[in-house]
Amino acid sequence: MSEKIPKNVKCYDKCSYSIVTFTEYFFFNLGFKVASRPWTTICICWLIVILSAFGFFRFHQEKNPLKLWVPSQSTFYHDTNWLMSKFQNGFRLESVLFEAPDILTPDALKEILKIDRRIKSIVTSEGVGWEDICFKIPEVDSSLDFLYKSKSKNGTVEIFDPSVILSPSAYCKMLESFDSICFERNLLQLWNFDESKLNKLTKQDILDKIDKFKIDPILGNLKNYEDLLGGIVRNETGHIVTATSLHTLYMVYVNFSSVDMDQAGNMAGTADWASLDALEWENDFNALLENISKSDSELGIYYSAARNMDILVIGVGIMVFYVQFVISKLNCVEARITLGCMGLLSVGMAFIVGCGFCSMVGISYGPVHTSLPFLLMGLGVDDMFVILACWEELVSESKLSLEQRVGYMLKHAGVSITVTTVTDVMAFLIGSSTILPSLQSYCLFAAAGVMMTFVFVVTFFIACFTLDQKRIYANRNGALFCYVHQDHVKNECSQRKISNDVFEFLYSRIIFTLPGKIIVILITVVCLGFSIDSTIKLEQRFDPQWFIPQSSHLHTYLTKRTEHYPTAGYEAGVYLGSLNYTNEIQNIRNIVQSLENSPEIIENIHSWLDPFREYVQLNFKKDMFKETLSTNEFNLFLSKFLFSPKGARFQANFRFTDELQCGIPTTNITMSSINFQLRHFDGPKEYLPAMHKAIDIAKNNNFTSGDKFATVWSKIFATWVTDELIDVEVLRNLQLALLCVMICTVILVANLQICFWIFICVLLTMVNVCGFMQRWGVTLDMVSCIGLELAIGLCVDYATHIGHTFLTIQEGSLQERSLKTVVSIGAAVLYGAFSTFIGVSMLSFSQAYTFQVFFKIFALVVLFGMFHGVVLLPVILSFVGPKPYFTHKLVLQTNDVI
Helix, strand or coil: CCCCCCCCCCHHHHHHHHHHHHHHHHHHHHHHHHHHCHHHHHHHHHHHHHHHHHHHHHCCECCCHHHHHCCCCCHHHHHHHHHHHHHCEEEEEEEEEEECCCCCCHHHHHHHHHHHHHHHCCECCCCCEHHHHECEEEECCHHHHHHHEEECCCCCEEECCHHHHCCHHHHHHHHHCCCEEECEECHHHHHCCCHHHHHCCCHHHHHHHHHHCCCCCECCCCCCHHHHEECCEECCCCCEEECCEEEEEEEEEEEHHHCCHHHHCCCCCCCCCCCHHHHHHHHHHHHHHHHHHCCCCCCEEEEECCCCCCCCCCCHHHHHHHHHHHHCCCCCCCCCHHHHHHHHHHHHHHHHHHHHHHHHCCCCECHHHHHHHHHHHHHHHHHHHHHHHHHHHCCCCCCCCHHHHHHHHHHHHHHHHHHHHHHHHHHHHHHCCCCCHHHHHHHHHHHHHHHHHHHHHHHHHHHHHHHHHHHHHCCECCCCCCCECCCCCCCHHHHCCHHHHHHHHHHHHHHCCHHHHHHHHHHHHHHHHHHHHHHHCCCECCCHHHHCCCCCHHHHHHHHHHHHCCCCCEEEEEEECCCCHHHHHHHHHHHHHHHHCCCCCEEEEECCHHHHHHHHHHHHCCCCCCCCCCHHHHHHHHHHHHCCCCCHHHHHHEEECCCCCCCCCCCCEEEEEEEEEECCCCCHHHHHHHHHHHHHHHHCCCCCCCCCCEEEECCCHHHHHHHHHHHHHHHHHHHHHHHHHHHHHHHHHCCHHHHHHHHHHHHHHHHHHHHHHHHCCCCECHHHHHHHHHHHHHHHHHHHHHHHHHHHCCCCCHHHHHHHHHHHHHHHHHHHHHHHHHHHHCHHHCCCHHHHHHHHHHHHHHHHHHHHHHHHHHHHHHHHCCCCCCCCCCCCCHHHCC
């Protein structure tokens, strides 16, 4: 280098001088070499893209909700895998919600029966019908009632359990004669789906039946039918008189070990486990109900199957038009049509390379990653505008070649866009340290994409710029390259820097006046106070169902379900492992009693323990709570109990080393469960303590045998576990990201005072974003956490461009230097910020929750980032700005090129 560090300079200033000189020298040489060999650079860039595309052979989009939203280190994650390995077989729900002013009328039930029959008559193109994919259980024959109950002479009811009074062979043969039917929860079961019976019904018949017969006539599924009704109205005696909705639930068989979530999952990562046959049947199920719901049916029909639609947002054309508007001039030669397209192409290339690299190293793509192209588009366009602004500020030197001028352009712009890129990448790398899988994956994809956007902007885009500038020098048309404008004269309008004139007027006449500065400071203070108050009220709440588009049938169904069943709780259970159950009965009893003593969080406990004890006590005259059964006795009694009319409903609560068989003692229990419901809670402050209390009830046991495993599990815990971690993760990641960003800024900007003011601007912006997003209805969840990670990198950009440019201006007072700063770079920063806003504004037209949240956060980042970086920071610097960098030539000697 031709420049030497001045003498009599303090150590930090020497360091600052060396860093600035080195980075500017590096970018000058990079720009010079790229401009000297533009076609070679373009070919190398495309070779990198092609090679990176091979990484897509290992591309994997994660659709398993367990691997997307639940930390792999969490107890819930391990418990879920344990349960799936023990259960292996299970079911998932297909739900239909019927709505009417009064659903309990003969006409309504008849129409529901017609729909039910159409559902059960669905046959897919592969020949799969309802009977092929449903979860089947045995049906109890009503003739069994005469054996089960009888009246004595004195009028008392005596119970004669056929599982005891009949020989095992006779009883088991009788059970084998029962049909296996599809498991469903359907009010029509009370009339055995018989149309002739429904035709004879009156309104009062329906009410009497529901009141009298509150359990299913199906073995193993004893439930209260009132649970299926919503909008219930009762009379003064407490009996049901009307209801506005009816839930019908169909259970589809699932073999967990055979499900491939890559095929069965959905793009939103919200699907339950299901076989491909079941999914094909669901597609026809959805299509049928969609057609019925659009018909003239008097019933409102809302349905749920685990699949939903993906929404594609296409808005690149808007950005192309905007880029042309900013970088082109109003004449045929200086219209940079191709250059604008090549700039956006460089963003696309960066996205391909970033995704290809991440896929190659085994990082999965997730549902929130679809916003990445819009993020990269905003950042890439921002860098392009800064580069072109520096080109416009260069003084035309006839002695300098195009290659040298391109080098000087990149020299001035390079440091500024490097700072913004490095800070963005560091923010994402810090974010990738999270234990939340989807957030971790997103941050790694984003870090790779942002880095490659920077690389292609300073190489591919610069090469394209060089070729485009040669076209301009040759007076070739901006659209038709082959056409040369002879004796072309640039019109005066196209050469005016209108944006610079506007900035100079606004700042010199308004903002930099004393009243203007006071107003800017007052606005800052008022917004800060308002934002602090709102930030304190910011709530953490996450629900994967928010990813479901509002236009989908599933979203409508969930909304109606909440409307008609506002206090519905959540299915849960205590799950016990391979214990010595004969010795652990008292400990299991303690768990059940603890559940019963927690009515504030738990309801509807369905335990097999007390019914089993009563069964043994009644039929075998032994009390398990007072005497210990031998292993053989326990296994024999349990087998009889599970095939008895009273105990058969608990078969689903046990898994054994071998298959359960009638008349044969059970083998060792590998898993058992006790079902209950968690109550409805209003928010994290209620349901997180409830979750921990329920889990503690199971964990705080005194088991001494077997694997000692015991836990409480509920599907809703997946959401609650994430909720619990979000606020901690957000705070930790934001603090670390802010720290690393400021360290990078100190190193690259190399001025402590400017870095301090940049830090203040970033901090104020983040507080404002958090405060106003709370007012906008956004909570702390997975998506907003990602948005806030992005916010740090974005809001650093605006203040850094202003701060760095201020340090390069050597002459004038503080206010004059501040004015020159905003006039020279302010327009580029504004255009870059507006490009980001345009990119995210396209997201606002989507109904997808991810895009809606990103739009809100990015809009706030652009608004407050621009205010603090382009308005507040220049005002501060006009009062207390630092001295410029130590004097160094604005251009290097022409022989300084390596």
